[in-house]
Amino acid sequence: MSNEYPLQYDVVVVGAGNAALCAGISAKEEGANVLILERGPQHKRGGNSFFTDGAIRTAFQNLDDIREIIPEMTDEEAARIQIPIYHAEDFYNDLMRVTGGKSDPQLAKYMTGQSTQVVKWMQRNGVIFELNENQSFEKDGILTFWGNLPLKTQNKGVGLIEQLNKRAEELGIDIWYQSRAVKLVEENNQITAIQIEQPDGVVTVRTGSVILACGGFEANKTMRARHLGSEWNAAIVRGTEYNTGDGLMMALDIGAQPYGDWAGCHSIGTDCKAPEVGDFSKPGDIYKKSSFPLGLLINKEGKRFVDEGADFRNYTYAKYGREVLKQPGGMAYQIFDAQVYPLLRKEYLIEEATFVKADTIEELADMLEVDKTQFLQTIREFNQAVQEGAYNPTVKDGKGTAGITPPKSNWALRLEEGPFYAYPVTCGITFTFGGIHVNTHGEVLGKEGTPIPGLYAAGEMVGGLFYDNYPGGSGLMSGAVFGKAAGASASRYVREKTQSAASQ
Known part of the structure; x- marks a missing residue:
């Protein structure tokens, strides 16, 4: 050459x-x-x-915008989905909210304002889109999407x-x-x-x-x-x-x-057994663990360290990775019980997922590298702090805790129905x-x-x-x-x- x-x-x-x-x-x-x-x-x-x-993430005026991007969607399918409208102004406000108002207003307005037309341009250039069912829950035959994604x-x-x-x-x-x-x-x-x-x-x-x-x-x-x-x-x-x-x-x-x-940087909680760099033979973000708002995050000392229910996962996951990195050993456990297990995202159910399962919370504690006494006390205090209210994972339901720090602001259910599951996570950096x-x-x-x-x-x-954070x-x-x-x-x-x- x-x-x-x-x-x-x-x-x-x-x-x-x-x-x-x-x-x-x-x-x-x-x-x-x-x-x-x-x-x-x-x-x-x-x-x-x-x-x-x-x-x-893209703005859209109505369901017709979505159907233009997914032209294969039938009338019958469209009738069975519920997607809140997401205007460019909503996208802009989300970006500004999660970055503490630091995002460059000109760049932010341009990206959010151009998003709909650019996604349609991508579709015309051969990119095939589909509904992101990981961001939905089904109830009474209706697929309800949450988190504007x-x-x-x-x-x-x-x-x-x-x-x-x-x-x-x-x-x-x-x-x-x-x-x-x-x-x-x-x-x-x-x-x-x-x-x-x-x-x-x-x-x-x-x-x-x-x-x-x-x-x-x-x-x-x-x-x-x-x-x-x-x-x-x-x-x-x-x-x-x-x-x-x-x-x-x-x-x-x-x-x-x-x-x-x-x-x-953008960083998230990822499986402790994930490879040190991306594995091109197993792509597709399979190691991330993003259902933490439905459970608890507990470190090796047996303590919680973030408000798991502060917002939908796509508004907090990019900053909670660094919070995991700050914990002893640079890791933590995501804890779930049988009530929420059926709601976990697909990456929790694949063979690559690392987890332990036990019939009782005491047995689970014995299987983890945690301070068992503090771990069980954290669970007891959390359960006592959970307030009454209607649990609804498709919205910020306000069903939270009282009297504990950090609180859990939404989706707080008592951790009490076995079997119980623990997924060990560490910090994975995505981009700077x-x-x-x-x-x-x-x-x-x-x-x-x-x-x-x-x-x-x-x-x-x-x-x-x-800055600091990122809308998924x-x-x-x-x-x-x-x-x-x-x-x-x-x-x-x-x-x-x-x-x-x-x-x-």
Whole structure:
């Protein structure tokens, strides 16, 4: 392979996950000649998107919006589902609520306002959506959805990546595997080329623009320790091993503005026996454990440490992972009884799930690495604190506790019906919140706040959206929205530059 390629690509996209593929497809739709770079081999393509369960948060005006996205839904099926309407303003308010009002208002309004049209654009480009039944409960023959997350991609993240790659192939987009971008090249203060490390050596590809969409630094232990803290060395990496901050470092090296919550990340409670990095042979987010609002979280000391029922799981799970990491041994147990066991999400029922089961709570305590006396006291105090009220897992039912700390604000049932179950969980890091500053066109901003000509970013690299916490399903939506915007902007930039040069 030669060390120099001729100028043959209008747009080079770094990364091959949801954001990158949406960027490449969008740029191609605008007429650009596009190259996508995947650092891993073909059988490990797709970045973190490959490991998601495919849930994607989007606004919708009515059920007709959902049916346009899922055209296979029949009238009979539509009559048996109940989905609360979720306007763009609701999405925006949820994002602002869970981030404590810190999310960049311009970026937040753009993502939430574009979400419906972008999901429809994805569907037109071959992405198949279906109802996210993990976010529903059935009662009297009606499937009632909760948490404003009724959509997911068919066959989870695996299906999303397959479908987007199929569309990229149909459009004639080139994809290079085992191609790690290592350096952006500038001439006259604009991007003109990119250096790529391949098995046979480093090559330089000249290009009109570059879109960085290759993830955060969650798989880089050195950067995790520096920005998040040394305790994060113990966290399991839930996704790809290739998200080591390459794109962030390349952008910062040429003057991009760091932006957002560099000390924060998306992390969840995940099975203690989960692999240290994402296993491409067992994708689909199978190790997460997200039914904790229905039970109790108890550490090795036998104590509770969070309000399990503070909100629906998709508004708390991304911050409770770090709370588990803070506990002795970096782990805790999710405890359930027979009353709620039938309501647990599917990942609790698969053969990979680690758990212990006992007929009595005393027997369960004997099987766990806990302070048994304190564990049993915690259960007794919790049971005594549970207030009367109607239990309803489809809404925040207000059925809580009184007189204990932390409280359980919703879905509090006495833990008293055997058999009892304990699922050991640790912290799994998903993605980092810190990124670089982009505008709503996907343009990367330099330290003076002006765009760096020819440089764009999308996906996890967009800083300023998520702080401390995250509304479930927003990551895929952010990737698609800013990927589509970056692709269109990069293509237009190259076209206008070419037209300007031709006219001179």
